[in-house]
Amino acid sequence: MAVIREKKRVLIIDDSVVIQRLVQARLRADGFEVATGNDGSEAIELAKNFQPDVILLDIDMPVMNGFDACRALKDNSTTSSIPVIFLSSQTRTEDKVRGLDIGAIDYVTKPFDPVELRARVRSAYRTKYLLELLEQKAQIDGLTGLYNRAFFDARIKEEMERARRYRHSLALVIFDVDRFKRLNDTYGHSFGDVVLAEVAETARLIARQTDVVARYGGEEFVITLPEQTLEGAAQLAERVREGIEELQLRHNGEKISVTASFGVASTIEVGYESIPELVNTADRMLYAAKESGRNRVCVASKEKLQQSELATV
Ligand SMILES: [Mg+2]
Numbered sequence: 001m002a003v004i005r006e007k008k009r010v011l012i013i014d015d016s017v018v019i020q021r022l023v024q025a026r027l028r029a030d031g032f033e034v035a036t037g038n039d040g041s042e043a044i045e046l047a048k049n050f051q052p053d054v055i056l057l058d059i060d061m062p063v064m065n066g067f068d069a070c071r072a073l074k075d076n077s078t079t080s081s082i083p084v085i086f087l088s089s090q091t092r093t094e095d096k097v098r099g100l101d102i103g104a105i106d107y108v109t110k111p112f113d114p115v116e117l118r119a120r121v122r123s124a125y126r127t128k129y130l131l132e133l134l135e136q137k138a139q140i141d142g143l144t145g146l147y148n149r150a151f152f153d154a155r156i157k158e159e160m161e162r163a164r165r166y167r168h169s170l171a172l173v174i175f176d177v178d179r180f181k182r183l184n185d186t187y188g189h190s191f192g193d194v195v196l197a198e199v200a201e202t203a204r205l206i207a208r209q210t211d212v213v214a215r216y217g218g219e220e221f222v223i224t225l226p227e228q229t230l231e232g233a234a235q236l237a238e239r240v241r242e243g244i245e246e247l248q249l250r251h252n253g254e255k256i257s258v259t260a261s262f263g264v265a266s267t268i269e270v271g272y273e274s275i276p277e278l279v280n281t282a283d284r285m286l287y288a289a290k291e292s293g294r295n296r297v298c299v300a301s302k303e304k305l306q307q308s309e310l311a312t313v
Helices: 017-029 040-050 066-075 093-102 114-137 149-166 180-187 189-206 230-245 275-291 302-312
Strands: 009-013 033-037 054-058 084-088 106-109 170-177 212-217 220-226 249-251 254-256 260-266 297-299
Touching: 009 017, 009 040, 017 033, 017 114, 033 040, 040 054, 040 066, 054 066, 054 114, 066 084, 066 093, 084 093, 084 114, 093 106, 106 114, 149 170, 149 212, 149 220, 149 275, 170 180, 170 189, 170 230, 170 275, 180 189, 189 212, 189 220, 189 230, 189 249, 220 230, 230 260, 230 297, 260 275, 275 297
Parallel strands: 009 033, 009 054, 054 084, 084 106, 260 297
Antiparallel strands: 170 220, 170 260, 212 220, 249 254
């Protein structure tokens, strides 16, 4: 996930110490933290350790030239998203085109105008920052601010693998707002949106930091609870259920009560082999909670699972 630091960092790789010092002085005055390297071969290590927001890269250097260093930076997953600006005395168009084709974001020729260089570094930084924001947004549900379905799908895969490897319990809570369609039809969609946002916030505040609360779709939500037992997950679900019941929601002055139903399952009872199996089991419990009167938590205990197996035979 994006790291937006207070102090922006620039890494300068240039075999000329004079250039290093010059650029360093200019950028420090602009509030950048600066690190330097003398050759392209140092670029990856320095970039990994210093984690710069922008890299200024010379092209002509003794051991590894800037083109090769840029290629290596772009090939490495930990450094590939750092914008590279070539800083070079090569003024030929073909060098500039080549540099940009390799993946640099900009190309500045020496001797450079310090004001222009600073502006270009700021611009590269802005681009990186916006891309990171976009990346974050792609994982977030716009209405509730929770993680979205795509993020949940990716995350549960990782959590399931970890749980299987260490034989940890991975618990899952699925819940859904009771009679949501009726709320929407009676009070309007914008009130429905408020309900979803409030319900989401309630779950987010009650969940542990390691739990992932996501919007599963429509009025359905899901909480992934790594290293949590069935009982622990059921207790958490119960607290979220109470929290939703206690929400003070109003529509045109009228107090509206909202409730939700919950299904809980864990790998200890269901097994580690299949994610759909875990999700479906929690979902079946949610359905059972709805069937037995809503506003309650239904847990997939071993006995219950055996019973339902018998029932489906
Ligand atoms: Mg040079």
